[in-house]
Amino acid sequence: MQLTVASGKGGVGKSSITASLSFLLSQDINLVSLDADADTPNLEILLKVERWEGKKPFEGERIAVIDPSKCTGCGICAKHCPYECIYPEDNHYKVSEILCEGCNVCSIVCPEKGTINFKPTIPGFVKWGKTSYGFPLVTAELLPGRPNSGKLVFEAKKVARKFNHDLLLIDAAAGIGCSVIASINGSDYVLVVVEPTEVSLTDAQRLLKITEHFKVKTFAVINKFNINEEYTKQLEKFFSERNIKVVGRIPYDKSAVEALIKGEPAVKAYPDSPFSNAVKKLTENLKQIF
Ligand code: SF4
Ligand code: SF4
The missing domain is CATH 3.40.50.300 (P-loop containing nucleotide triphosphate hydrolases)
Incomplete structure (x- = not known):
């Protein structure tokens, strides 16, 4: 029940x-x-x-990662990212891990193929334990x-x-x-x-x-x-x-x-x-x- x-x-x-x-x-x-x-x-x-x-x-959705050694710094990805989560850093661009929604747009528009890859995220945890009152508690916790x-x-x-x-x-x-x-x-x-x-x-x-x-x-x-x-x-x-x-x-x-x-x-x-x-x-x- x-x-x-x-x-x-x-x-x-x-x-x-x-x-x-x-x-x-x-x-x-x-x-x-x-x-x-x-x-x-x-x-x-x-x-x-x-x-x-x-x-x-x-295990949550994948997020984008830009390889700085391949990025030419053209900024095309930043212009097209619908969530405005790509920003310049030094001579290349970087993805904000907190904002990225993994929509894939950046990797489609990037002229340097293989520069933008994706990695899985761990957006949260499930944890469990016994309460002081004897019954178990399970908790969902998001980062x-x-x-x-x-x-x-x-x-x-x-x-x-x-x-x-x-x-x-x-x-x-x-x-x-x-x-x-x-x-x-x-x-x-x-x-x-x-x-x-x-x-x-x-x-x-x-x-x-x-x-x-x-x-x-x-x-x-x-x-x-x-x-x-x-x-x-x-x-x-x-x-x-x-x-x-x-x-x-x-x-x-x-x-x-x-x-x-x-x-x-x-x-x-x-x-x-x-x-x-x-x-x-x-x-x-x-x-x-x-
Ligand atoms: S579009 Fe590609 S090459 Fe251009 S800034 Fe973005 S990641 Fe770098
Ligand atoms: S995957 Fe989408 S949200 Fe993430 S950086 Fe690329 S365009 Fe932006």
Whole structure:
């Protein structure tokens, strides 16, 4: 079974909720957690992975390399590169490894055949280890400026599925990028985290287009519901009109922020706080759905 926690907008508390959900669900369910937020993975901090047990490089697209001994410095490649990633250096030209998309245009236009070649890149890693709370965490980690976070998440899911588990709990990146699509694809359930603001709702609507596309059973949780109770009612109406059950309402609570500062799931750091009590209720509601 695969549950993906997603949010159209960043900063709505998705990872805090996922860390606490992982902690609580792992007490009854054999789970593996996957941090699929490849640009900024941070579940490892909240779930405290003290030692990684494995790390696998992710082989990405090829990028161009100019042989300086053959380059005449004509600059034709730089003029044609659609990503503006070729620049002059000394008497020849060079490719920015961070910007190159491997599109091949430069090697086609270069008059000096054999000057531009291609090499594979390692844009990221999949790593795995045991959390301090006893269950495994798999993390997809992208290096700066590299594309293909979707493929990387796909690889991370393959690694996660090798663990003996009944539930794969995925913390997706915020937004609707390719890594989010890779996270949601194959999910049995998606839990959409929203807060009562217009921006959050607008972004959630975009996210719902993906869950509808994949026909994934979707639920919602409203975080910080008490910062705008009037708008919370609008959110509830919005979800009800789409047959999306709101399975949790979590209040704004300073203890959730303090737990982040401590680097622990809030339900572990402050088990009796309003945030934790609401997440416990959310967990029970989800368990009834599974
Ligand atoms: S087109 Fe070829 S020869 Fe000209 S600058 Fe680029 S790599 Fe060098
Ligand atoms: S492969 Fe494409 S993106 Fe990379 S340097 Fe050549 S033209 Fe630019």
